[in-house]
Amino acid sequence: MSLTLAEVEHIAELARLELTGEEKERYRQQLSAILEYVARLQMINTSQTLPTASVLPARSVLRPDIPAASLDVKDLLSNAPQTDDDQFRVPPVLEQEP
Amino acid sequence: MSDLAGMGVRQSLAALKDGECSSLELTRACLERIDRLEPKLHAFITRTSELALQMAFEADQRRHKWRDNQPPLPPLLGLPIAVKDVLALKGVRCTCGSKILENFIPPYTGTAVQRMLDAGAVVVGKTNTDEFAMGSSTENSGYGATHNPWDLERVPGGSSGGSAAAVASGMVPAALGTDTGGSVRQPASFCGLTGLKPTYGRVSRYGLVAYGSSLDSLGMLVHSAEDAALLFSVMAGYDPLDATSMDLPVPEIHLDGGDLKGLRIGVPQEYFIEGIQPEVELAVRQAIELLQVLGADVKAVSLPHTEYALPVYYLIAPAEASANLARYDGVRFGLRQPADSMLDIFFKSRGKGFGAEVKRRIMLGTYALSAGYYDAYYGQAQKVRTLIKADFEHAFQSVDVVAAPVAPSTAFRLGEHTDDPLAMYLEDVFTLPANLAGVPGLAFPVGFDSNGLPVGMQLMGAHFREDLLFRMAHAYQQVTGWHLRRPELV
Numbered sequence: 220m221s222l223t224l225a226e227v228e229h230i231a232e233l234a235r236l237e238l239t240g241e242e243k244e245r246y247r248q249q250l251s252a253i254l255e256y257v258a259r260l261q262m263i264n265t266s267q268t269l270p271t272a273s274v275l276p277a278r279s280v281l282r283p284d285i286p287a288a289s290l291d292v293k294d295l296l297s298n299a300p301q302t303d304d305d306q307f308r309v310p311p312v313l314e315q316e317p
Numbered sequence: 318m319s320d321l322a323g324m325g326v327r328q329s330l331a332a333l334k335d336g337e338c339s340s341l342e343l344t345r346a347c348l349e350r351i352d353r354l355e356p357k358l359h360a361f362i363t364r365t366s367e368l369a370l371q372m373a374f375e376a377d378q379r380r381h382k383w384r385d386n387q388p389p390l391p392p393l394l395g396l397p398i399a400v401k402d403v404l405a406l407k408g409v410r411c412t413c414g415s416k417i418l419e420n421f422i423p424p425y426t427g428t429a430v431q432r433m434l435d436a437g438a439v440v441v442g443k444t445n446t447d448e449f450a451m452g453s454s455t456e457n458s459g460y461g462a463t464h465n466p467w468d469l470e471r472v473p474g475g476s477s478g479g480s481a482a483a484v485a486s487g488m489v490p491a492a493l494g495t496d497t498g499g500s501v502r503q504p505a506s507f508c509g510l511t512g513l514k515p516t517y518g519r520v521s522r523y524g525l526v527a528y529g530s531s532l533d534s535l536g537m538l539v540h541s542a543e544d545a546a547l548l549f550s551v552m553a554g555y556d557p558l559d560a561t562s563m564d565l566p567v568p569e570i571h572l573d574g575g576d577l578k579g580l581r582i583g584v585p586q587e588y589f590i591e592g593i594q595p596e597v598e599l600a601v602r603q604a605i606e607l608l609q610v611l612g613a614d615v616k617a618v619s620l621p622h623t624e625y626a627l628p629v630y631y632l633i634a635p636a637e638a639s640a641n642l643a644r645y646d647g648v649r650f651g652l653r654q655p656a657d658s659m660l661d662i663f664f665k666s667r668g669k670g671f672g673a674e675v676k677r678r679i680m681l682g683t684y685a686l687s688a689g690y691y692d693a694y695y696g697q698a699q700k701v702r703t704l705i706k707a708d709f710e711h712a713f714q715s716v717d718v719v720a721a722p723v724a725p726s727t728a729f730r731l732g733e734h735t736d737d738p739l740a741m742y743l744e745d746v747f748t749l750p751a752n753l754a755g756v757p758g759l760a761f762p763v764g765f766d767s768n769g770l771p772v773g774m775q776l777m778g779a780h781f782r783e784d785l786l787f788r789m790a791h792a793y794q795q796v797t798g799w800h801l802r803r804p805e806l807v
Contacts, residue, residue: 227680234639234683235646235660236676237668246680249738253681256739257628260697263704270699271706273531273561274755274780275518280560294424300653307648312659 220254222247321346323487323807326396326544333380333395340380340395344373344439347397351441351488354806357469360482362402362460363410364442369397372439379437392551394437399483399492402443403450404430404535405524413526414446414458414476417645417652417670427524428559429493429535429552436551441489445479448672449642450500450528452476453744456735457674464731465507466804467770471728474504480538481508487807491539491548497529498630499723499748501536502760506723506773509762509802511790512538513545514748516781517755518563520549521556527641529634530561532752541800542761542790546570549783568784575792577611580785582776583618583716588747594726600764600772601722604793608720611792618716620708625701626749631742632685632698633753638675639682645670677738706754713779718789720776722747723760727770751777759786762799771799 227247231238238246292305301308321343324332332338338346348366355361376395383390400406403413405423412418426434434440447457455463455478463478465471466486473482477494481504484492494501496514505512513536520535527533537548555564584605589598609615647653647666654665671679685694712719724744734741751758756777763774776786794800 230680230684230687233687234679235643235663235667236671236679237664238676242673242676246677249677250681250684252739253631253742254684257632257694257698260625260628260632260701261693263625263697263701265697265700265704268700268703270696271702272699274706274753275561275563282557290424295649297424298421298650300647300651309648310657310659310662 220258221251222254322350323803324490325540326490326547327541329396329490330393340373340376340439341370343395344369344397344441347441347489350486354486354488357806358464358466358482358486359461360444360463360479360486360488361399361442362412362414362445362479365409365440368409369439369441373397376437376439391435391437392547393433396438396491397441397489398433398438399442399444399480399489400430400440401477401480401492401494402446403495403526404493405526406430406440406443409443411443411526412460413450414448414460415670415672415675416459417666419652421650423524425524428521428556430524432552433493444477444483444492447476447478448675449526449638450476450495450497451638451674451678453499453503453741454729454734455479456731457672459672462731465728466806467509468728468768471730471770472507474507474728476500477504477538481505481510484508484510484538484540485804487803491537491544494536494538495525496534496536496752497532498634498752499745501538502723502748502758502773502775503744505538505760506771507728509771509799510538511541511545511759511761511800512536513549513783513786514751514758515549515553515783516757518561519757519781519783520552521559521562523556523558529637530641531637532634534752541794542759542787543572543794545759546572546787546791549787565781570784570787572788572791575611575795577608577613577789577792580612580718580789581614581616581716582608583616583712583719585618585620585623585712585719585721587620587623588721592725593722594766596766597722597726597772601720601774604763604774605720607796608789608793611796613789616716618712618719620712620719620750622701622704622708623750626705626753627742627746629698629701629705629753630745630749631681632694633702635678635682636685636695637682639679639686642675642679674738702753705750709750709754709756709777717782717785718776718778720774723773723775724748727766727768727772748775756780757783757786759783759790761790761794764799765802
């Protein structure tokens with residue numbers, strides 16, 4: 220299992236990570252080695268096995284819809300890089316090229 | 318009492334109760350010990366000395382005003398503790414060992430920490446961790462590595478390495494940690510401590526910054542099983558704020574009596590593999606023999622899919638991490654790198670804010686979940702996880718606990734594995750299965766190697782049977798002294 224540089228760039232694009240050229244090459248090598256190692260899982264016959272998403276017994280965690288106090292807006296906004304009144308401020312999104 | 322710092326939890330609480338010292342005196346002793354040893358160990362990312370002195374003062378006031386006819390005082394009143402820096406404490410910076418959260422101040426306190434505060438604990442600081450708890454040595458911290466109090470050239474283990482170093486060096490009697498793939502048990506083992514990874518769903522994760530949500534658990538690092546049981550009884554139990562928290566009663570833990578008659582210990586051959594440090598195997602086998610002398614029945618069991626735990630974990634955990642860490646986008650909190658477009662803010666903030674190991678796992682997880690590879694990697698890993706879980710279910714039909722080494726070797730040297738991620742991942746080979754199966758694991762010291770480094774053993778039990786692990790480890794600690802040894806440094 221050997222990843223190409225183009226594959227590494229595609230994964231970084233999906234993960235929204237800006238990588239340097241040196242990082243891309245290092246991750247290409249390291250991820251290839253890790254993927255080669257984990258490939259041993261392909262040898263196991265799991266045709267009769269269901270996947271485990273959670274180790275807990277499946278159960279409902281619904282609760283009654285009763286209004287209650289939530290965290291303070293000012294507190295929550297205090298960690299934001301940029302705010303505008305009671306909102307998070309970001310550069311325009313819709314004007315971008317497709 | 319010459320030095321108040323360095324006592325265990327029970328001892329500290331007894332000293333407070335009997336009036337041998339005040340919480341202010343005990344807390345000051347801890348802060349002085351931190352002042353003295355922190356330059357060598359670097360166990361903390363953020364220290365909260367003023368907050369601690371204030372909390373200690375209030376604890377003393379409360380104890381002073383208490384009268385016999387009033388309800389009992391909270392169980393940990395005035396006890397200094399440290400908290401791993403992935404757990405939210407309102408108003409105190411929580412970095413997760415990451416530069417992306419360098420200035421993040423949580424607007425709330427997580428449930429387990431709140432329960433400790435309600436029980437009277439005094440927080441002296443937030444401890445160092447591998448970035449977002451991803452690592453086995455605490456070298457992946459964005460704030461520098463922590464050193465092992467038993468040998469400053471060696472790692473304390475990870476990712477709860479700051480908590481382990483703080484307790485092992487007597488800076489605090491107890492510290493909270495988290496365990497996604499061994500991050501409480503392995504540092505406990507490397508530092509000669511007792512550390513619990515509870516059953517998945519037993520201790521609320523509300524306020525624990527998410528890494529691998531189907532694996533994350535919250536435990537503690539202390540000097541004895543007795544201390545661990547006490548903190549467990551404070552932190553465990555249902556919390557509506559964590560949808561994975563189970564609505565089950567937390568049993569009272571009865572430790573008295575060292576008789577283990579009727580308890581069955583399984584010894585899995587798959588944990589005594591080639592490549593394990595001979596002194597580790599010897600110490601663990603001797604500890605099992607001693608448990609047998611104390612009355613337990615010992616038999617061989619098989620957990621045949623153990624060797625697959627590592628590849629399964631290193632697909633599932635990064636996959637979950639890649640989703641969980643998508644929230645660091647430079648919009649609502651955390652680092653924002655200036656850029657003209659939203660998309661560039663994402664790329665640049667994440668590229669700059671995350672460290673090498675976190676990026677590596679995000680990349681690996683993204684790949685495992687991506688179109689065309691999902692079934693072969695993530696899907697197959699989830700199926701093999703079922704087989705690993707079934708191994709434990711099968712074993713627990715014939716034994717009550719499984720005993721095994723925590724790690725293949727004692728603490729390794731700083732820098733030994735930093736260039737080879739796969740070699741670092743192999744350090745977790747014996748701790749990952751418990752997380753994948755969701756079962757509880759208790760690590761405790763069972764000897765020392767020829768370099769004077771602690772060796773740890775873990776007991777794993779069926780879901781929600783922490784009580785058996787505490788009982789067995791306590792019986793062992795009643796007749797041995799490994800857990801009482803302290804590093805020369807202190």
